[in-house]
Amino acid sequence: MTGLGNKAIMAENIQRLMDSRGIDRNKICADLGLKYTTFTDWVKGNTYPRIDKIELLANYFGVPKSELVEKYTEGYYTDREAAEFCEYLRTRPEARILFSAAKDISKEDMEKAVEYIELLKLKHK
Known part of the structure; x- marks a missing residue:
């Protein structure tokens, strides 16, 4: 079963993806046309985005929706920085x-x- 609806997990995942890409709230809101206060509520775990906004965020970060709604695990890589760098490379066409x-x-x-x-x-x- 997925963590669909878990505001804390969603908040952690959004923040992790922002941190790994060096993107701040202002940039995401400007890029996606989101209200800053609404997005901040998602990042703080106060509210949960609708499915269309989850899809918008997943497309923006270049990840499957599950990476936003399910608990993040380190996975294959033992070094967190290596895992984040590989994710960065995976989402950059020129680095593939x-x-x-x-x-x-x-x-x-x-x-x-x-x-x-x-x-x-x-x-x-």
């Missing part, structure tokens, strides 16, 4: 190369990329 490179490069090049990533991981241990 990291997610679609496998279809365009050879097996040998993929292996080189994996080796490089492994070296980076060792560097940070």
Whole structure:
């Protein structure tokens, strides 16, 4: 069952998405034509947006609606900053190369990329 209707979860998710993208309330309200006080009530968990506004926010952030209405979990990544950066990359067409490179490069090049990533991981241990 989803957290549909849980104002606190929605508020946390909106704030997390804003923080991860460096977007403030004024910008979102201007971009989406929302009243600042209404949006602030959503971010503070005082009220819950209608489904059409949830869809508007999901499209704005480039995420499924479930990412707004369900409790956020860290998921695959153990490092929160890495998870947020990957989400940032996933939502930027110019950065999707990291997610679609496998279809365009050879097996040998993929292996080189994996080796490089492994070296980076060792560097940070």
